[in-house]
Amino acid sequence: xxxxxxxxxxxxxxxxxxxxxxxKLTHQRLEIFKELMTAQDHPSAEDIHRRLQKxxxxxxxxxxxxxxxxxxxxxxxxxxxxxxxRNLFDTNxxxxxxxxxxxxxxxxxxxxxxxxxTTLPAEISGIGRVRSRHLELHxxxxxxxxxxxx
Amino acid sequence: xxxxxxxxxxxxxxxxxxxxxxxKLTHQRLEIFKELMTAQDHPSAEDIHRRLQKxxxxxxxxxxxxxxxxxxxxxxxxxxxxxxxRNLFDTNxxxxxxxxxxxxxxxxxxxxxxxxxTTLPAEISGIGRVRSRHLELHxxxxxxxxxxxx
DNA sequence: GTTAATGCAAACGGTTTGCAGGGGT
DNA sequence: ACCCCTGCAAACCGTTTGCATTAAC
Numbered sequence: 001x002x003x004x005x006x007x008x009x010x011x012x013x014x015x016x017x018x019x020x021x022x023x024k025l026t027h028q029r030l031e032i033f034k035e036l037m038t039a040q041d042h043p044s045a046e047d048i049h050r051r052l053q054k055x056x057x058x059x060x061x062x063x064x065x066x067x068x069x070x071x072x073x074x075x076x077x078x079x080x081x082x083x084x085x086r087n088l089f090d091t092n093x094x095x096x097x098x099x100x101x102x103x104x105x106x107x108x109x110x111x112x113x114x115x116x117x118t119t120l121p122a123e124i125s126g127i128g129r130v131r132s133r134h135l136e137l138h139x140x141x142x143x144x145x146x147x148x149x150x
Numbered sequence: 151x152x153x154x155x156x157x158x159x160x161x162x163x164x165x166x167x168x169x170x171x172x173x174k175l176t177h178q179r180l181e182i183f184k185e186l187m188t189a190q191d192h193p194s195a196e197d198i199h200r201r202l203q204k205x206x207x208x209x210x211x212x213x214x215x216x217x218x219x220x221x222x223x224x225x226x227x228x229x230x231x232x233x234x235x236r237n238l239f240d241t242n243x244x245x246x247x248x249x250x251x252x253x254x255x256x257x258x259x260x261x262x263x264x265x266x267x268t269t270l271p272a273e274i275s276g277i278g279r280v281r282s283r284h285l286e287l288h289x290x291x292x293x294x295x296x297x298x299x300x
Numbered sequence: 301g302t303t304a305a306t307g308c309a310a311a312c313g314g315t316t317t318g319c320a321g322g323g324g325t
Numbered sequence: 326a327c328c329c330c331t332g333c334a335a336a337c338c339g340t341t342t343g344c345a346t347t348a349a350c
Contacts, residue, residue, distance in 0.1 A: 065315065308346095
């Protein structure tokens with residue numbers, strides 16, 4: 001989730017990317033790309049597959065998995081491994097973290113540059129070299145807070 | 151991972167817990183408890199099952215899953231949902247986070263009270279109420295750093 | 301003797317794989 | 326025409342469930 005919708009620039013974008021990578025721009029890849037770029041949330045492979053049913057009733061779930069893996073490798077989207085065992089996809093390539101509603105499972109992007117810059121605890125140097133920080137804030141989103149009394 | 155090994159106090163401890171909870175102290179529960187308490191790492195259910203094979207060759211994997219879920223509910227151990235889709239168990243009940251080696255997959259406990267106390271970014275108030283912070287530091291542990299030519 | 305817990309087997313959900321046939325270059 | 330990509334089906338892995346048997350109280 002991130003993008004301001006699909007436009008011709010995106011279409012030219014994916015065409016270029018496929019060309020550069022030496023892979024074919026198939027109907028399935030194009031539609032999955034469009035679905036990703038217009039998604040307003042963090043969809044799973046199965047979400048994408050379900051949403052494509054209307055346009056492409058014959059697309060197979062394994063094609064969706066393969067295509068999303070390809071997009072992840074090409075840097076178009078990023079596969080999120082969240083701690084609740086859900087693999088979601090994110091087109092927001094900027095550094096950010098996530099807020100996860102434990103009730104409705106909605107995932108929101110969180111920006112916290114101050115935290116990203118914070119010095120790590122000294123003990124970590126004895127354990128290894130840190131390459132990335134994965135932060136999830138868990139709680140209840142405003143909608144679920146209101147709904148569940150109060 | 152946390153404990154200083156198994157002793158009679160632990161045995162009396164699990165007996166009390168089962169009694170208080172109104173559940174039976176079975177041979178399986180006792181052995182799984184001992185395995186957890188002596189573990190020097192963060193074992194998965196399948197790790198526990200494998201390690202028990204010597205002592206209890208007939209113990210079933212589903213019993214291990216059920217028992218670990220029970221221990222999680224009783225507060226003896228905590229089920230960790232890590233972002234690499236592995237469900238591990240931790241007997242360290244103190245607030246802490248984890249360092250995960252992306253090469254050998256070792257998991258180390260990290261204490262970072264300064265971070266735990268840090269004020270969240272202002273934008274979060276518009277998204278929901280945070281109840282917990284899940285932090286994973288990813289990288290390479292010292293052993294893997296040396297080994298891989300550093 | 302009751303009742304809860306175990307072992308077995310089978311199902312589960314999400315994901316991946318081998319393969320033959322179809323579509324893009 | 327070539328070969329990559331797709332769809333199908335089946336396997337996969339970790340986990341869960343229903344059920345009859347077993348063992349703790």
